[in-house]
Amino acid sequence: MRHANREEHLHAHDGWTTVAVGTYRDGKSVYFHGEDYLRQEVTDYESEAEAVADFQRQHSVAVRPGPAPLTDSERAAAEVLTTPLSTGPAPTPAQSVALSQPAPEMVPGYATDPGDHEALLVDFFSRHEEWEKWRPHDETTVASHESLTLRVEFLHEALHGDDAWTIAAYESPVGERLWHATATPTTPVEIMRVLLDSLSTEDSCGQGNHTPVKEEDLAEASRPLDGAGWPLKVGARLIDWTAPTPDSAAGLRFDTLVKQGSVLLAWTVWGGNTADSPTWAIRLSPHARTALIQDITFELAHGHGHRQARSVATAPRLQTQASVASPPVSAPRTAPRH
Template sequence: MGDDFDTEWTYGNYPMDRLTRDEIREVSAEAQRIHDDIAAGRLTIHLHAVDSWTIVAVGTYTGGKSVHLHGEDYLRQETKDYQSEAEAVADFHCQYTVAVRPGPAPLTRTERAAAEVLATRNAETPVPALSRTSAPAEPLLETVPVYAADPGDHEALLNNFLRSNGEWEKYRPHDETTLVNHESLSLRAEFLHEAAHGDNAWTIAAYESPVGERVWHATVTPTTPVQITKALLDSLASGSGWGPGSISSVTNETLAEATRPLAETGWPQTVTARLIEWTAPDAESAGVSFDTVAATRPTGPIDTWTVWGGNTPHQPAWSVRLSTHTPAALLQDIAFELAYGQGHRQRRPSAARPASRLTTQPAVARAANPVTRPAARR
């Protein structure tokens, strides 16, 4: 059990005090096996969450199934099996939403005590000095392309944006939501403070006038890397991504302008009967898609632009969705951040790499052919 919880111990639906001695031994033996598999690296924990009174987690066995875990110490048990890691992680997000945290949970009091005992026993054993080329066994963070980074602090992003841009006014109608209006009253943003998995943390809309029709809109999920959201907000703050003259019909020219940074850095482009898609040039899952059918129906329910990362385009880990008449300049600012930006991600234990590669290097195109933002966008 965790350090701060005080509740009745259970196994499945049965209180522990109702189990027979043999059943209790069976529970403890299973928990010990799971602990040993984690310690030996045979079971990698991807995510964890606090579920009312105990810790839950999702992990994958080496070369085998993925599982959901419930409980801690000698009460830990497997609750559900999955054939794929993606399915297990997606279901875990659906169940625990904003409580989900990356990596394994902090050590319990029992685990810390055991570690201290082992450390005391091994204190007299000399520890070999690390050479300059050696790397820590478990670095906390790794540098990755921005579309593979952790979400970051969107709350802090909102506060920094308001401090840096005096022409935007904050209004908080209730505790859950903050509304941000531009002084022109034709551009508005809504921030949902406790956005759950499946909600939109940000909703942005531009209007013809303070009382006019909506021209375009965008939504951002709470799991979107904060650097990408910042690129969108900075484009709004600069005035180049909206306002008179920034709205135009979607043509081949505006499409090329909006995605120029992706072309410059070698993002492969594919064209199907309905979609034009650009995908990340490395092993990370990310992309930009343009729906040609939605573009012909600007007032329809389907978004024209989708910027996504993680998992698959249909069930991404994060996404930014934009309507047909989103200004090409604003889209280009987001594409520029995708193409050249970097962020940090908590290192995944299953991704064991040589010391020289603990920090993910940028795509070759970034280093070999660095380019600046086009003159029209400076």
């Protein structure tokens, strides 16, 4: 917060960042907000007295005399400027200067980063030759199963609020649609992989629930969650299973008021924030196969993966050894069928 061309009279912390008031050598008094590269001049004053009085009025007991303590970045910069140049040998290539990057952290599968859905689509076609690929236009790729009873559409560069994946199952190549599903582009890639792989099982083609969803169907779909101790809440309309964590940041929901055969989506598998406004969601219509939903909930309950920790601004340092790549995300697992 120091500067050679100005004097800082007072500083304070406004609950979010550091603020200060000071006067340049040319007599201009200014209110400063923020730290390091985020710092901005917010208000100019006619005089130093006016600036100091207004600063004390805004921040009262939080006001401290003089300039604010140096931030880590300012302290590092000061050390670089005051440290004599080294006469030793230049760093080897393995000692290149780099910013410290936090290592990815291991988290439940529903809390991982979304991952690369484009790469997932490529991998899906390479592992499942029974699906035919065609691209009707630049925005969409379509996967059609050889039975002509399953169809998957992927929307490239889906925007926030759009569905990246749309899935539909039909009774026969010329029959009625049995069920459909959607998935957001923020869905963790390993959970999406489980869904796509489940579509490719032998009992997927032309399959769906032809009768209203019964208690047995709910029990089958939620069995992995029940076994993992996910709490169940039954309301007048909604049936919810939520993660047994303080923030309950994932779950399975069934809307009992959605009519069978409706175009509306009755099942929601979600993660992050709340069920009503999730970070990601897979939604399925009432006739979706409960075995497929069980596959997804198994991954929801037992899957794990990596999430990139938030970057923390640190001083440049010598990286004395080569970076070690993080281990790959664990391979998807298929839920046991009961």
